[in-house]
Amino acid sequence: MIQRLEDSGKPVVAAIHGSCLGGGMEVALGCHYRIATRHPKTVLGVPEVMLGLLPGAGGTQRLPKLIGLPDALDLCLTGKNVRADKAKKLGLVDMLVDPLGPGLKSPEEGNIEYLEDVAVGVARNLASGALSLPTRERKWTNMKGLQFNLTTHQRHVRNYVFGQARKKVMKMTNGLYPSPLKIMEVIRAGLEKGPVEGYEAESQGFAELGMSSESKALRSIFFGQNECKKNRFGKPAKPAETLAVLGGGLMGAGIVQVSLQKGYRVVLKDMDEIALNRGYQRVYEGLNGRVKKRAMTNFERDHTLSLLSPQLDHKGFEKADMVIEAVFEDIDLKHKVLRATEAATADHCVFASNTSALPIAKIAAVSKRPEKVVGMHYFSPVDKMPLLEIITTDKTSKETAALAVDVGLKQGKTVIVVKDSPGFYTTRILAPMLAECVRLLQEGLSPQNLDKFSKAFGFPVGMATLADEVGIDVAYHVAQFLLNEFGVRLVNVYMYIHSWEGAYQFMHLMYCTFGVSECLTW
Amino acid sequence: KRSVVLVDGVRTPFLTSGSDYQNLLSHDLQRYALQGLLQRTALPVSEVDHVVVGTVIQDVNTSNIAREAALSAGFSKHTPCHTVTMACISSNMAVTTGACQIAAGQSDVVVAGGVDTMSDVPIRLSRGMRKSLLAANKKKTTSGKLSTILSGLRYFGLELPAISEFSTNETMGHSGDRLAATFGISRRDQDEYASRSHNLAHQAAEKGKLQDVLTVFAPGRSKPVTLDNGIRPSTPEQMSKLKPAFVKPHGTITAANASFLTDGASAALLMSEEKALSLGYTPKAYLKDFVYVSLDPKDQLLLGPAYATPLLLDRSGLTPKDIDVFEYHEAFAGQILANLQAMDSDWFAQEYMKRSSKLGRLPLEKFNTWGGSLSIGHPFGATGVRLVTTAANRLLDEDGSLAVVAACAAGGQGHALLLERYPK
Numbered sequence: 001m002i003q004r005l006e007d008s009g010k011p012v013v014a015a016i017h018g019s020c021l022g023g024g025m026e027v028a029l030g031c032h033y034r035i036a037t038r039h040p041k042t043v044l045g046v047p048e049v050m051l052g053l054l055p056g057a058g059g060t061q062r063l064p065k066l067i068g069l070p071d072a073l074d075l076c077l078t079g080k081n082v083r084a085d086k087a088k089k090l091g092l093v094d095m096l097v098d099p100l101g102p103g104l105k106s107p108e109e110g111n112i113e114y115l116e117d118v119a120v121g122v123a124r125n126l127a128s129g130a131l132s133l134p135t136r137e138r139k140w141t142n143m144k145g146l147q148f149n150l151t152t153h154q155r156h157v158r159n160y161v162f163g164q165a166r167k168k169v170m171k172m173t174n175g176l177y178p179s180p181l182k183i184m185e186v187i188r189a190g191l192e193k194g195p196v197e198g199y200e201a202e203s204q205g206f207a208e209l210g211m212s213s214e215s216k217a218l219r220s221i222f223f224g225q226n227e228c229k230k231n232r233f234g235k236p237a238k239p240a241e242t243l244a245v246l247g248g249g250l251m252g253a254g255i256v257q258v259s260l261q262k263g264y265r266v267v268l269k270d271m272d273e274i275a276l277n278r279g280y281q282r283v284y285e286g287l288n289g290r291v292k293k294r295a296m297t298n299f300e301r302d303h304t305l306s307l308l309s310p311q312l313d314h315k316g317f318e319k320a321d322m323v324i325e326a327v328f329e330d331i332d333l334k335h336k337v338l339r340a341t342e343a344a345t346a347d348h349c350v351f352a353s354n355t356s357a358l359p360i361a362k363i364a365a366v367s368k369r370p371e372k373v374v375g376m377h378y379f380s381p382v383d384k385m386p387l388l389e390i391i392t393t394d395k396t397s398k399e400t401a402a403l404a405v406d407v408g409l410k411q412g413k414t415v416i417v418v419k420d421s422p423g424f425y426t427t428r429i430l431a432p433m434l435a436e437c438v439r440l441l442q443e444g445l446s447p448q449n450l451d452k453f454s455k456a457f458g459f460p461v462g463m464a465t466l467a468d469e470v471g472i473d474v475a476y477h478v479a480q481f482l483l484n485e486f487g488v489r490l491v492n493v494y495m496y497i498h499s500w501e502g503a504y505q506f507m508h509l510m511y512c513t514f515g516v517s518e519c520l521t522w
Numbered sequence: 523k524r525s526v527v528l529v530d531g532v533r534t535p536f537l538t539s540g541s542d543y544q545n546l547l548s549h550d551l552q553r554y555a556l557q558g559l560l561q562r563t564a565l566p567v568s569e570v571d572h573v574v575v576g577t578v579i580q581d582v583n584t585s586n587i588a589r590e591a592a593l594s595a596g597f598s599k600h601t602p603c604h605t606v607t608m609a610c611i612s613s614n615m616a617v618t619t620g621a622c623q624i625a626a627g628q629s630d631v632v633v634a635g636g637v638d639t640m641s642d643v644p645i646r647l648s649r650g651m652r653k654s655l656l657a658a659n660k661k662k663t664t665s666g667k668l669s670t671i672l673s674g675l676r677y678f679g680l681e682l683p684a685i686s687e688f689s690t691n692e693t694m695g696h697s698g699d700r701l702a703a704t705f706g707i708s709r710r711d712q713d714e715y716a717s718r719s720h721n722l723a724h725q726a727a728e729k730g731k732l733q734d735v736l737t738v739f740a741p742g743r744s745k746p747v748t749l750d751n752g753i754r755p756s757t758p759e760q761m762s763k764l765k766p767a768f769v770k771p772h773g774t775i776t777a778a779n780a781s782f783l784t785d786g787a788s789a790a791l792l793m794s795e796e797k798a799l800s801l802g803y804t805p806k807a808y809l810k811d812f813v814y815v816s817l818d819p820k821d822q823l824l825l826g827p828a829y830a831t832p833l834l835l836d837r838s839g840l841t842p843k844d845i846d847v848f849e850y851h852e853a854f855a856g857q858i859l860a861n862l863q864a865m866d867s868d869w870f871a872q873e874y875m876k877r878s879s880k881l882g883r884l885p886l887e888k889f890n891t892w893g894g895s896l897s898i899g900h901p902f903g904a905t906g907v908r909l910v911t912t913a914a915n916r917l918l919d920e921d922g923s924l925a926v927v928a929a930c931a932a933g934g935q936g937h938a939l940l941l942e943r944y945p946k
Contacts, residue, residue: 098696098769101821102874103704103860104867114703118772299689 052215248279254382531911576612613906650677702856723893784899826936846922
């Protein structure tokens with residue numbers, strides 16, 4: 001059907017506003033000309049790889065011919081979202097239309113009408129010949145054309161591109177995800193053997209991937225994540241507007257940053273000027289990093305920072321709707337902080353602790369308002385890790401839980417709500433794994449081999465590296481604590497004190513653990 | 523509150539940037555306007571209590587251009603002067619600042635002016651280079667200085683004054699085009715309005731209506747400058763040939779239906795009514811009331827007049843029918859037409875202006891009948907005073923009673939002012 005669009009004698013113009021992903025993108029690719037609105041909602045892409053599939057409606061065949069092999073591989077293999085300006089640069093869309101402000105109708109309606117007017121105008125011009133279709137053939141005579149033709153149509157350079165892409169895929173996936181490899185195979189078939197073979201390979205590939213267990217798992221993660229976007233406690237009666245964060249360390253600063261970005265007023269409190277300044281600098285660097293990546297303008301960064309109030313005292317805390325403490329994992333310190341906070345905040349204020357293992361009930365023991373105490377366990381780096389584990393005690397009220405989930409969702413997190421059992425959920429399922437890891441090391445397996453085997457199994461980070469990343473001492477304390485709580489249920493643990501060189505990324509662990517998705521109940 | 527009157531206003535001819543004023547700096551132009559005002563009104567400089575000037579593109583050497591221009595124009599060195607900035611409504615702000623001083627009793631006589639030139643703009647070295655030069659300055663030895671400068675060379679680059687809105691990075695023309703599209707203003711409508719502006723300006727100039735224009739004797743030029751040189755009557759058909767300037771290819775704003783880069787200066791004499799009469803002047807008009815508005819710079823950048831006009835009229839219980847003269851700043855033809863549409867839309871009035879109903883269509887036959895910024899030109903800081911003076915002169919010429927002056931400005935701000943003809 002898309003082929004019929006492509007073959008049509010009449011010019012077909014795609015007018016894009018909002019999401020143009022997957023199948024929608026592939027329909028647009030079948031059109032002769034693409035126009036998109038330069039609107040923050042407008043996003044293009046082929047994210048099928050994230051579900052373990054491939055763009056099965058012609059995407060693998062049309063995309064390389066349109067934007068060249070390297071960019072097509074980038075989009076298909078990462079499934080990344082492309083904004084309007086980038087889409088124009090890539091050649092994915094041919095023309096951009098600016099969004100309008102309020103006029104004689106709402107901006108939303110006005111935008112669609114304007115887009116339609118411009119698109120119809122373009123279609124008319126294409127039909128009459130006033131506007132000619134941009135040639136999709138690239139010349140060999142200019143640099144861009146040369147690059148395009150060499151990487152997409154010249155066999156040797158093309159093979160090199162595939163080789164590089166394959167290397168990257170293998171490095172990131174260890175060959176455990178069939179979808180990116182199949183995508184490359186299918187694209188290659190089309191480029192080397194022509195469209196007939198290419199489309200055939202694409203539909204075969206889609207069918208195969210659709211049946212694979214990896215795809216089923218990824219699809220279930222996708223649905224799970226969507227489920228987690230709902231607040232099962234309902235909307236809070238009074239959503240939070242002002243947050244206070246205690247402690248400007250790595251976690252605290254990260255929480256501050258994501259909250260500011262989503263429009264919350266944030267008060268950052270710390271113990272002394274040096275610590276407070278460090279916290280502020282962390283937040284600034286976090287936002288500035290986005291400016292450097294052009295995700296934000298200088299002005300937006302400064303405007304966002306104006307929502308932040310760094311201070312050493314409790315001034316303004318009476319206006320706080322939620323206080324998130326991110327201080328050291330010491331129960332006495334947390335008690336001290338809770339008492340001081342309760343004295344300075346209003347009755348409706350929720351106290352959330354970013355503890356990773358201390359029981360919330362224990363923290364709430366000194367609280368005058370235990371129904372307002374909840375755990376909000378973020379993961380580092382806060383601006384990149386999507387998971388947020390919210391922990392409720394049997395005293396935590398429904399309103400408190402609703403507010404906490406609401407804040408987490410607004411911060412852009414994937415929220416799970418769990419009971420206040422030892423280790424909550426994430427630490428509890430991690431601990432036995434790390435304990436087993438240590439056991440293997442005791443039995444003589446080298447850390448390098450442990451990493452190698454666990455990565456080959458499918459963990460994105462080797463277990464030995466993970467243990468190092470968490471911190472052997474931290475893991476030891478947590479293991480001790482869990483041992484006390486759970487007794488014989490937990491394997492007895494001895495810890496090697498090893499230190500490994502190197503810094504590794506703490507990535508995708510939560511995706512892995514989260515894949516065991518059904519125990520998200522409270 | 524004392525009554526404030528406009529005694530008179532003058533301006534240099536407004537010229538396209540890069541023409542006969544290209545050897546002048548903004549303080550020169552303002553000096554000519556101030557001198558012209560003194561001569562026109564025969565005002566003794568000792569009577570001036572305060573001078574305030576509005577300008578946009580500041581020359582660092584003359585950052586308080588009011589002071590430097592007034593001193594060199596022969597004003598008393600004992601007269602306080604200050605400079606204000608509010609983008610295109612800078613001299614409006616100068617006028618209202620002066621009016622407030624007079625009304626509150628701080629001054630009896632205020633000279634309010636405005637100036638801008640685009641023939642010379644401050645071009646700076648890049649930040650990195652500036653830093654290294656300043657660091658080099660602090661070094662004691664020549665070799666130290668030299669090495670610092672050389673290491674700073676990698677930052678070589680120039681910074682020109684930005685033409686785009688600071689908070690949104692969007693150029694005004696681009697925003698104007700979006701505004702025109704939002705209100706469904708066609709290319710044809712805009713070209714027709716622009717043609718009207720040029721034709722009316724041309725006629726007014728021919729008939730000698732533009733009384734505020736001075737003759738400027740600029741050093742080194744073979745002829746004095748006597749006329750605005752940007753007025754070019756053309757037909758909409760001729761204008762339709764131009765390509766869109768800001769949004770390509772489907773935009774509607776072109777060089778013909780947009781105001782152009784202009785150099786020029788203006789000055790007006792404001793007094794308390796008693797002082798004016800006691801000095802033997804017949805004022806032209808009362809400055810009765812004014813408002814400033816501030817809007818979203820992203821999507822309502824140029825809608826100032828649409829918001830300011832109803833606010834101003836409401837304050838005095840007036841309707842458009844009561845107004846005889848409208849003098850509005852024409853940034854773009856599309857902007858004027860969009861503002862007129864916005865004021866004539868119940869939906870916009872209710873949704874955005876929080877009014878119960880629309881103000882209504884402003885009568886075009888009373889609107890900018892001697893041309894406007896599109897044709898006469900727009901030296902940013904100078905336009906405000908030109909609008910006020912022109913409104914007063916039109917009231918006298920057309921035998922009207924009330925005038926409304928309004929303007930939009932970069933930053934998403936706007937202004938409206940109410941004038942009442944001084945009784946005969």
